Amino acid sequence: MSGHSKFSNIRAKKEKNDAAKGKIFTIIGHELALAVKQGGADPNSNSKLRDVIAKAKANNMPNDTIQNGIKKAAGALDSVNYEELQYEGYGVNGVAIIVKVLTDNKNRSAADVRSAFTKGKGSLGAQGSVSFLFEEKGQIILDKEVMDDLDKDFDSLMDIAIMAGAEDLIDRDDSYEILTVPADFSSVRENLEKENIPMVQAEVVLIPGNTVSVTDEEAVKNLRKTLDLLDESDDVQNVYTNWEEE
Template identity: 55%
Template sequence: MAGHSKWHNIQNRKGKVDAQRGKIFTKLGRELAIAVKNGGPVPDNNPRLRDVIAKAKAVNMPNENIQRAIKKASGELSAIEYERIVYEGYGPSGVAVIVETLTDNKNRSAGNVRSAFTKGGGNMGTTGCVSFMFQEKGEIVIEREDKDEDEIMMLALDAGAEDFLAEEEVFIITTVPEDFGKVREALEAEGLEFLEASVKMIPDTYTELNEEDAKKFQKMLDLLEDDDDVQNVYHNAEFPDGWEG
């Protein structure tokens, strides 16, 4: 994979976040609610809640929105039952795709996800058809600017990070899922802010797309990310240089 490709994929996702900020906040509110339901509303006692809060802050979700979502979840724990369902499949050029949903209607979610795959020139697969091509990892992305590379690398590695990658615009820190919170909190304690901070599925290899297939795949991504039930979409597509989506 070319050195810029990983960050280019992140930039592509970040652009969508910026364009759909209200919808992203709604989805994060759902993640906050699930975290509260499973571990309580006090971040100090709920590692999962701390991780979701960090993810929310990375996309500039206002603190008042975060606190409102936590309070709302605390008072409505029995209101709606969300089920986590993961779909797998293929996009154009055989791109591997994993779609994570939180839904109160399995039939609706399955139909919408299947439609997005079809309209984007792909097809749904069976459980496990592509997940073996990904690893679950914690990933923290820090804007490079004028920060000291050696200092941040040592901070990350000393805190338990698995890998540190310095790219032209960013530092990308990778952890095993169990150490993500510890590493993130160590970096936060040094006053560092993140462009991204979450546990996600990271592909082992990437599939290059030509312009035509990139357009098809972008359509699939747009349909999936516009679906309220879809929380996360992971893929191994490498978009063409200069791709703006």
């Protein structure tokens, strides 16, 4: 799940079992295929592909796997039929949920998403029903411990981020969060790479304008059920909510 508390979620996913890692690799493989279809197999002339490669490396995908994925996609352009879809709805207690899907089977994806909402006692809505509650931003997450080891404090990172073209740098409990406008995301990420700044994750995300606190145990249980079921679907790329998790 993505949002203002993204770092803890990223770290938890990376510490999960091989099945969870396998899902991340599957998602990235689909993103590589779509990026190659849209802009070609040369990352030098395809900024989207460069972004996906950076995401793959941040998730510890082996270089051989990345290159094989690119070659496979380049050799099978006619068979790459992935579509990017977005579903919107509400979980219990009015929590807004947006589901980003990358799929080659819309019926399967729709069934998975609908089932997750239903079992968690939520409801799917029409396009635009909750997206107005979120803002699209480029988001780059830095591990604070790693930055400390590199002698990079908030002020020095702020200088680097602004020089790279970022909009803002936010100090979180265990991470730094760099925000950009979506159009500047690729160039900011590449400028940070040139400065040898290691990134936990870097991608364009949806950030809620305001968050919702949920204290009822049954409601929390149902929200987690919805999110866990969505996470189990290989077609689901990202899930964004305005839930302020404790």
